[in-house]
Every structure is written in C-alpha cells, then in structure tokens.
Amino acid sequence: MTRLDQLxxxxxxxxxxxxxxxxxxxxxxxxxxxLAASAFYPTSGGQPNDLGTLxxxxxxxxxxxxxxxxxxxxxxxxxxxxxxxARGEVEPxxxxxxxxxxxxxxxxxxxxxxxxxxxxxxxVSLAGPDLTIxxxxxxxxxxxxxxxxxxNERAYAAWPVVALEVDERxxxxxxxxxxxxxxxxxxxVAMGPDVRDDxxxxxxxxxxxGTHVRCTAEAxxxxxxxxxxxxxxxxxxxxxxxxxxxxxxxxxxxxxxxTAASLSxxxxxxxxxxxxxxxxxxxLRRALAEARGLLADERAAALLGDDPEPGALLVAExxxxxADLLVPLADALAARGATAALAVVHAxxxxxxxxxxxxxxxxxxxAAALPHLSGRGGGRPERAQGAGPATDGVADALAAxxxxxxx
Numbered sequence: 252m253t254r255l256d257q258l259x260x261x262x263x264x265x266x267x268x269x270x271x272x273x274x275x276x277x278x279x280x281x282x283x284x285x286l287a288a289s290a291f292y293p294t295s296g297g298q299p300n301d302l303g304t305l306x307x308x309x310x311x312x313x314x315x316x317x318x319x320x321x322x323x324x325x326x327x328x329x330x331x332x333x334x335x336x337a338r339g340e341v342e343p344x345x346x347x348x349x350x351x352x353x354x355x356x357x358x359x360x361x362x363x364x365x366x367x368x369x370x371x372x373x374x375v376s377l378a379g380p381d382l383t384i385x386x387x388x389x390x391x392x393x394x395x396x397x398x399x400x401x402x403n404e405r406a407y408a409a410w411p412v413v414a415l416e417v418d419e420r421x422x423x424x425x426x427x428x429x430x431x432x433x434x435x436x437x438x439x440v441a442m443g444p445d446v447r448d449d450x451x452x453x454x455x456x457x458x459x460x461g462t463h464v465r466c467t468a469e470a471x472x473x474x475x476x477x478x479x480x481x482x483x484x485x486x487x488x489x490x491x492x493x494x495x496x497x498x499x500x501x502x503x504x505x506x507x508x509x510t511a512a513s514l515s516x517x518x519x520x521x522x523x524x525x526x527x528x529x530x531x532x533x534x535l536r537r538a539l540a541e542a543r544g545l546l547a548d549e550r551a552a553a554l555l556g557d558d559p560e561p562g563a564l565l566v567a568e569x570x571x572x573x574a575d576l577l578v579p580l581a582d583a584l585a586a587r588g589a590t591a592a593l594a595v596v597h598a599x600x601x602x603x604x605x606x607x608x609x610x611x612x613x614x615x616x617x618a619a620a621l622p623h624l625s626g627r628g629g630g631r632p633e634r635a636q637g638a639g640p641a642t643d644g645v646a647d648a649l650a651a652x653x654x655x656x657x658x
Contacts, residue, residue, distance in 0.1 A: 252319035253288035256301070256341075257414065257438060260350055260462035263303075263341040265290045272331045275323060281311070282328040289313075289320045290341050297375035298353050298461045303341040310339075346462065351493030352377045353461045354412060355402070355470040357442065359490060360384055361428055361455040362402035366394055371429065373485055380495035381476065385485040390478065395488065399475045405442070405454060406471035412463050413446050415439050425451050431458030442467055472496045540579075547579035551587055559587060562609040566653045568645055569595040574602070578636070581606040585633065592616060592652040596642045601626065603648060604636040605656075616655035623648035 252270070255262050267286040275281035284305065293315035294300040300313035305324050312323040322339075324331075331337070360372040369388040376383045390398070416436050417425065431437045438460050441453035450456065464470055474496045481487045491499050507518050516524045555563060565584055569577060574597035584591040585606035590613070594603045601624045605613035612632040621628055621637045623644035628637015 252286065254320070254460075255288055255290035256292045256462055257460060259290075260346075260414075261465070262290045263343055263346065265339050266336055267339065269331050269333055269335045269337055271318070272328045272333070273321075274328050280327055281323060281325055282331055283321045283323050284331050284337070285319055285321050286337060286339070289322070290339060291320060291322060292341075292346070292349070292462055293320050296459065296461055297356075298349055298377045299379075301341045301349075302345055303339065305337045305339050307338075348379065348493065348495060349377065350462045350464045351470045352379050352382055352495070353459075354442070354463045354467065355406070355473045355490070355492030356382060356384060357440065357455050357457060357459070357463070358402040358405055358467060358470060359398065359473055359475075359488070360386075360457075361442075362398040362405070363390065363394075363488075364428065365401060366390075366398045370394070370398070370486075373483075380491055380499070381489050382491065384488050384490075385481060385483075386488060387485065389480075389484075390486055390488075392478070395475055395478050399473065399490075402473045403471060406467045406473060408444070409466050409468040410442055410444050410454070411447055412440065412442050412465055412467060413450060414459075414463065415441065415450055425456055426453075428455065428457045433458065469493065472500075474499065543575060543579045544583070547576050547583040548586075550576065550580055551583035551589075555584070555587055555589060559589065561588060562611075563589040564591075564653070564656055565589055566592045566649050566656075567594075568649060569593060571595060571597055577602060577604055582634070584608070590656055592620070592649055592656060594645050594649055596645060599642070600638050600640055601642045601645050601648070602636070602638045603628070603652070604634075605630075605652060606634045607656075608633075611656060613656065616652040619655040620648040620652040623651060 255265055267288040269284055270287050271285040273283045291301045291313045293313040295315055303310050305322060309325045310322050311325055314321050356375055363370040363386050370386045370390050372384045372386050374385040416438050419434050419437050437458050440457055440459040440463055441450040442455040443453035446453045470492050473492045476489045479487050507521055511518045511521045514524050574595045577593055577595050581591050581593050581604040585608035588608040590607040590609050590611050592605045603620055605617050607613050613635050617628055617635040617637055624639030625641040626637045626639020630636055
C-alpha cells in the first residue's frame with residue numbers, strides 16, 4: 252500500500268479504495284479497515300497515531316502490520332464493502348503538533364550527542380505535550396542547558412527538513428545518528444542548510460518513518476522542563492516544543508506575573524522574594540511551635556496539679572479552638588509521667604492522640620477507640636494517633652480508650 256503520510260506530512264485529505272476489512276473483537280459496531288493508500292500515520296517509533304475520519308466516520312486508532320496501515324473506525328464491517336472509495340481526512344491540529352514534536356525530538360537528540368557523544372538517545376515518547384527522551388550518561392544541568400540552547404539555535408536557523416529513501420547498501424554514505432531498525436529501502440529524515448542538494452551533509456540525519464515539519468523553525472521553541480534519573484542508568488529529559496512550548500511559557504509567565512504583582516515585586520526578583528518569604532515562614536513556624544510547646548506545658552501542669560499522682564491517667568475532649576494543641580499537650584502530659592487520651596473535633600473529623608510516660612502500650616487503647624470514629628490510625632507503644640469522620644462517637648471513643656488504659 253502507499254503511505255501518503257511519508258510522501259507528504261502535510262497531506263490531510265485523500266481518497267482510496269477499501270482492500271480489506273476485519274471485525275473489532277471488542278465491539279461489533281466497530282471495524283478495522285485497510286485501504287490501498289492512506290495518509291493516516293500509525294502509532295510507531297514513539298509517535299502516536301493520527302485521528303480523523305473515513306467517509307465522515309471517526310477513526311479511533313491506526314496501527315501498522317506487515318499488510319499495511321489499519322484504521323479502527325466507529326462503524327461495523329458491513330459499512331465497508333471491498334472496493335468502496337473511502338474519503339479520508341486527518342485531524343489537522345493533532346498532525347501539526349506531532350510534526351513539531353517529532354522534529355524537535357530529532358534536533359534535541361542530535362544536540363545532546365553534539366554536546367557530548369556519551370549522551371545518545373535510547374528511548375523516545377512523543378505522547379505529549381510533555382515529551383521525553385531517555386539518554387545515556389549522566390548529563391548535569393550545564394550539559395542539559397547546552398543541548399537545549401544548541402537545539403534551539405539549529406531550529407531558529409530555519410533549515411529545510413527533507414525525507415528520502417535509500418537502499419540499505421548505500422547507508423554507509425550517510426552519517427546517521429543511530430543505526431536503522433529496518434532493512435531494504437530505508438527512509439531517512441535530514442535537517443541542515445544544504446540537505447535539499449546533499450542530504451549526507453545534514454546536521455541531523457536519522458532513519459525515521461514519522462511525520463516532520465518542512466522547516467526546523469516550525470518546531471521552535473524547544474524548552475526542557477526537567478531531567479531525572481531512570482532505570483537502566485539513563486537520564487529522562489522532559490521537554491516541550493512548538494505551540495505546546497509556547498502555551499507552557501504563556502501559562503507560567505501569567506502565573507509568575509500575577510504572583511509577582513501580589514508580592515509587589517517584579518518577575519526577575521520573584522525568586523529572591525519567594526525565598527525570603529519562605530525563610531520568614533519557616534522562622535514563624537518554629538516560633539509558633541515553640542509557643543505551642545510552652546502553652547501545652549503550662550496546660551499540662553495545670554491539669555495534673557503541682558503534685559501529680561504517678562502514672563496519672565487523663566482522658567479529655569479539647570475545644571475545637573485548641574485543635575493545634577492536641578499533639579503538643581499529649582506529649583507534654585507524657586513528659587510529666589502521665590498517660591493521656593485526648594480528642595478534638597476539627598474540620599469535620601474527630602482526631603485522637605494517646606500518649607504514655609508510664610510505660611503503658613497505648614496501641615490497644617487506640618484500637619478500641621477507633622471503631623467509634625469509623626477511623627484509622629497507628630503509632631508506637633508510647634504514642635499513637637488516629638482520626639475518623641464519625642464525630643458523634645468521640646465520647647464513646649474516649650470511654651473505650653479509658654477502659655483499655657485502666658485495664
């Protein structure tokens with residue numbers, strides 16, 4: 252069959268006769284249709300398939316096997332008699348983005364090996380809009396930034412992109428970035444200033460059956476979002492390209508601008524401003540925790556009295572306004588040698604904390620109390636806690652905890 256998508260990645264409409272049909276096993280109202288020619292790209296090489304319509308019927312999936320390209324369509328096999336001249340239309344926006352993404356991937360993969368030959372691409376995912384390549388080696392932030400810059404420089408050079416087929420016996424003439432996975436006639440994609448006259452002079456040259464842009468500038472900008480280590484000793488580079496990269500930039504710029512305005516600063520100073528606020532917030536949290544600890548210690552002393560009974564047991568429900576004191580107060584009571592079961596209803600949930608400074612394992616008491624709260628929890632012998640939505644069961648939960656701790 253004829254692969255129109257490989258002849259012209261901008262071809263979106265075509266007509267071709269039906270040459271084979273098979274049912275979709277999972278749905279009798281769907282069928283797989285093969286045509287004498289197709290402009291639909293099938294899932295392959297990390298690039299997702301095209302979508303669109305055949306005779307106005309939705310194309311739900313496109314795959315490739317030894318027989319050719321198959322289209323899963325939302326109509327039964329009876330709707331596709333052999334010889335029917337079907338009209339195909341590829342969804343344009345999806346195709347355009349896939350062209351941008353695939354060409355950007357080629358540029359970025361080449362940029363990594365141009366920056367350091369150790370950083371060869373081993374795997375690709377173009378399911379997007381967050382795209383990934385997995386590269387060898389361990390590129391640091393500086394290497395990633397260098398590859399990103401180089402890829403963009405080559406993209407904005409607006410070089411032509413051409414596809415050609417060569418016999419595998421002639422491949423030695425072409426400096427391929429990686430060896431081809433097919434034999435016989437091999438399709439190559441070349442990017443460079445003189446590739447129309449001399450494909451072998453390409454800056455980027457790879458065996459590829461995917462759809463690509465006509466000019467590298469269509470794939471720009473190429474923006475790396477992050478780099479992380481993955482299995483196999485590879486680094487996964489997540490990036491965006493083309494319109495998806497612009498959309499990501501536009502969104503982040505809007506967020507940064509609004510945030511900067513709310514903090515009465517400019518976007519360039521936003522990082523320093525946020526860091527200063529984070530330091531201030533950390534200091535305030537430490538001061539607040541210290542103040543709560545002091546207050547909890549005073550409350551514990553008041554509850555136990557000046558001469559607390561050894562191993563005293565205290566069971567109480569705190570006021571909702573004291574929710575932040577639940578844990579520090581329980582810990583303060585344990586520090587004074589007491590055993591405590593404290594509860595509070597806060598934000599629509601009942602919270603329970605049990606502590607002991609007298610060597611009592613409080614976990615059985617927690618297990619006895621939690622069913623009354625329809626809750627879950629856990630902890631250590633000297634300290635356990637849990638919570639649940641049954642706020643009307645607090646009194647029964649505390650009573651169950653008291654009985655277990657008194658046993």
